[in-house]
Amino acid sequence: MGRSPCCEKAHTNKGTWTREEDERLIAYIQAHGEGCWRSLPKAAGLLRCGKSCRLRWINYLRPDLKRGNFTREEDELIIKLHSILGNRWSLIAARLPGRTDNEIKNYWNSHIKRKLLSKGIDPFTHGPIIIDSDKKIIDGFGCKFQKNPVEKNLTELNLELSIGPPSQHPLESKEKKVCFYCSLGLENSKDCRCGRSRSSSSTTADFLRMEL
Structure with missing residues (x-):
């Protein structure tokens, strides 16, 4: 079961706060303190949500809020605290009097982050x-x-390349070319030009001499 809403949204005002609403909220808190934000709107006579009253007071109406641009010392302190605490803006704001967590977060995303990136950080x-x-x-x-x-x-790497004809394989160089007649089995033909008929006949004669 979820948490019940702090107010009835159908009977609350939304949008920009008026000057009269700001004065009522300031007067009530100065007289009674912050107290419980859920019951504060009704006690102060405001048709606002308790969360809206709390954010309005913390971010805009507190008397100790700092106005104006961040100083160089504040920039350095925010960067140092962020390197330790990360994106825990409420903890960082607690160490910067007069600055809110939402204000510091917006300032970090819009200014300091770009400043660090420009420096290579x-x-x-x-x-x-x-x-x-x-x-x-x-x-x-x-x-x-x-x-x-x-x-x-x-x-x-030395990638010098030379272009030339492919080298002939040593086995291919030793083999003799076969003419058309020898390819048909007519080695003894008179038209044979590759010399196989002469080499075969001389080989046969040598063999016969050895037998004699």
Whole structure:
């Protein structure tokens, strides 16, 4: 079973707060304190949700709120606290008097984060940005490049190529070409031009001499 709503939305005002509503809220809190936000709207005579009253008071009507731009000291403190606490804006706001968590969060996303990125600092880790693809390291003061070792080895290879006729295999060079008549089995034909008929006849004669 969920938590019951703090008010009936059908009977509450929405949108921009009027000057009269601000004055009623300020007068009630100055007289009675913040108290319980669920019962405050009815006690103060406001047709507003308790959450709306709380946010209006904390973010706009508190007398101790700081107005104007953030100082350089506040910027440095926010960066230091964010490196320790992360996105815990309420804890960061507790260490910056007069600043709200919502105000600090908006200021971080709109200003400080871009400032860190422009210096090469990761706004999440607060360290230098490292890009693994080409080992590019940005340290906020300049860029350092580390050459990819694979690319370095490729540049050192000697890739000179020579174009020429294919070399003849030694076995192919020893084999003699066969003429048309020898391919038909007519080695002893008088028209044979590859010399196989003469070589075969001389080989036969030598064999006969050996037998004699």
